[in-house]
Amino acid sequence: MSQHAVEANFDGLVGPTHNYAGLSWGNVASKSNVRSVSNPKEAALQGLAKMKRLADRGYVQGVLPPHERPHLPTLRALGFAGSDGDILKKVAAEAPALLAAVSSASPMWTANAATVSPSADTADHRVHFTPANLSAKFHRSIEHEVTGRALKAIFTDESYFAHHPALPSVSHFGDEGAANHTRLCSGYGEPGVELFVYGQIAFNEDAPAPVKYPARQTLEASQAIARLHGLRDRNLVFAQQNPAAIDAGVFHNDVIAVGNGNTLFYHELAFLDEDRVLADVRSRLSGAELEAVRVSSAEVPLEDAVASYLFNSQLLNTPDGMLLAVPGECREIPSVSRYLDSLVASGGPITSVEVFDVKQSMRNGGGPACLRLRVVLTDDELKAINRGVILTDQLYERLTTWVEAHYRDELSQEDLGDPMLLEEVRKALDELTGILGLGSIYDFQL
């Protein structure tokens, strides 16, 4: 028997070390803004403003905490020794690239935090979580442990929630989480079709693969997650991303497609075999017809899709149709802005468009959809979670005051070795776990 369920969005709160280090080869924005001075305070406030607007509209909105950065335990594991201050000084002088990597606020992009399968799809009828190993990028590969702790601190009740460790951290099982996973369904509480999109088949060197940029997700990783989560064939589609799109800067599928309910909004160059993907989804989707909203290259050239992050939008149910929550950049690029007007006028499933300013995150390649992890929860499951992370007016006020008190409004690469920064971060995060009621999740708290 299906139960009423909602889609909750858990946004990553941007951390106090948000900076532009050019760490992500294959992510055009990250590379083009390398060494710009960032504004962590503005970044965090932009993220909170997005959460607040959506919470005010009645969507269930949660918060996932930032991670401790710079991450001293990683530096110690790599042979740096002495006091925290000694280590920062040494690594800043000898290995600034490493310091940048362990200082990234990248856990803000919670679409990469984990893959989540709702209880309507899983064999044991629990919600399953697998933190993504993010093994393609060193700075992201250090996220999954604390991500797992945060998820366990929020989704604690084992009768409702199952937590798996990240997959083995090697390229064969490269996993980028929900950014390459879309669920289509007739209603959130109904069994859905989980569409896993991969960039490469790891154990077949002859299979198609991008030539310029890395494919971060493998088929083998997606299959492993489907097994761990107890998904059945009738709920599953595996699709290969178009290698040419990866080579044009589409480093995750959520940069070129987004789905919600029975609607898949995608660019014609998203998939290697578009017809098969649609046929596979159609044959498995029950209780609804698939609405395929296809954007052609003639309407929006691939480079405009990448530059605007049109598809990195949130697609949300409203009482009359669906809302596309787009980044501000979509209105700055003429082809995209024109397309959005025609989309709303077309009489299709997407009936409104709203602009969100997340520019600080966008400059590192993270749009509205990168900043959120979707978790479909039945009414009982929602009641069972740690409610301290659900955004209310009061929590919004507390978090804004917390950001104002602890965050800098300028951060350059040279600041990352400042021992004061580490102290500021730890003080802020210690207070935050109290505000969110998470207990101890950071290494410095254990």
Ligand SMILES: N=C(N)NCCC[C@H](NC(=O)CCC(=O)O)C(=O)O
């Ligand atoms: N599409 C989704 N779901 N997420 C976007 C992640 C952006 C992130 N950028 C970065 O990690 C850049 C950090 C820097 O260069 O400082 C990444 O490439 O993994």
